[in-house]
Amino acid sequence: xxxxxxxxxxxxxxxxxxxxxxxxxxxxxxxxxxxxxxxxxxxxxxxxxxxxxxxxxxxxxxxxxxxxxxxxxxxxxxxxxxxxxxxxxxxxxxxxxxxxxxxxxxxxxxxxxxxxxxxxxxxxxxxxxxxxxxxxxxxxxxxxxxxxxxxxxxxxxxxxxxxxxxxxxxxxxxxxxxxxxxxxxxxxxxxxxxxxxxxxxxxxxxxxxxxxxxxx
Numbered sequence: 001x002x003x004x005x006x007x008x009x010x011x012x013x014x015x016x017x018x019x020x021x022x023x024x025x026x027x028x029x030x031x032x033x034x035x036x037x038x039x040x041x042x043x044x045x046x047x048x049x050x051x052x053x054x055x056x057x058x059x060x061x062x063x064x065x066x067x068x069x070x071x072x073x074x075x076x077x078x079x080x081x082x083x084x085x086x087x088x089x090x091x092x093x094x095x096x097x098x099x100x101x102x103x104x105x106x107x108x109x110x111x112x113x114x115x116x117x118x119x120x121x122x123x124x125x126x127x128x129x130x131x132x133x134x135x136x137x138x139x140x141x142x143x144x145x146x147x148x149x150x151x152x153x154x155x156x157x158x159x160x161x162x163x164x165x166x167x168x169x170x171x172x173x174x175x176x177x178x179x180x181x182x183x184x185x186x187x188x189x190x191x192x193x194x195x196x197x198x199x200x201x202x203x204x205x206x207x208x209x210x211x212x213x214x215x216x
Contacts (some may be wrong), residue, residue: 076100080129080200087205098200098210103132103195104171105209113171129200129207134172136195140179143167162190172196185216 080101086094104113116135121127144161145151151158162181169177181190197215199209 038141052136078196080132081202081207083202083206084126086202092204094202095204099129099202099207100197101129101133101200103136103198105198105212108174108196108212109174110171110173116171132198133195136179136193139170140181143179172181182216 011195042076063208075096078100081097081099082186086097087173090097105116109117113135114186117127117131117185133208136168144158144165147165148157148161149166165181167179168175169179181193182194183192192214192215197213199210201210202208
């Protein structure tokens with residue numbers, strides 16, 4: 001009888017405990033469901049418009065200029081060019097094209113140089129600015145051989161003479177202008193002809209001189 005009573009008491013206790021667990025579970029489920037079903041509160045945050053960047057002036061000047069900061073992006077070549085060819089092939093798109101050549105401009109050319117230009121133009125119909133540098137080659141050879149006749153059939157003698165050679169430049173008006181060999185700074189030996197380096201810029205069908213320089 002005592003065992004039966006104990007068993008019944010145990011069943012009752014389990015039943016009560018189970019009822020509590022179920023009630024707690026339902027309560028937790030209800031709480032979770034309420035949390036899930038909570039309405040979403042939307043907030044609109046006003047963001048000030050971003051300021052537009054300041055305008056940048058990309059305008060670049062055209063025409064000859066000695067100031068690097070003012071030069072627009074350009075094409076350049078280390079040889080003289082024919083203005084007529086540029087005009088026919090590119091027109092205004094060639095404006096700003098820079099070439100290094102010439103060796104003399106009308107302002108600094110001697111009478112002998114002007115006579116050469118006239119003879120060249122008469123024979124070929126037009127003059128090419130690159131000839132201003134090529135005219136120097138024969139003059140250098142002749143004057144170097146005058147300075148040392150032994151160099152006419154001896155290369156070593158010719159090279160030896162190049163180191164100290166100096167002669168009057170017949171193509172420039174300046175009486176102090178000289179023919180000399182250069183190249184020591186760049187190549188460690190004198191193996192180049194020194195000629196005036198005329199930097200020209202093409203503009204509307206013709207070349208305009210930017211400056212005249214020299215090399216060593």
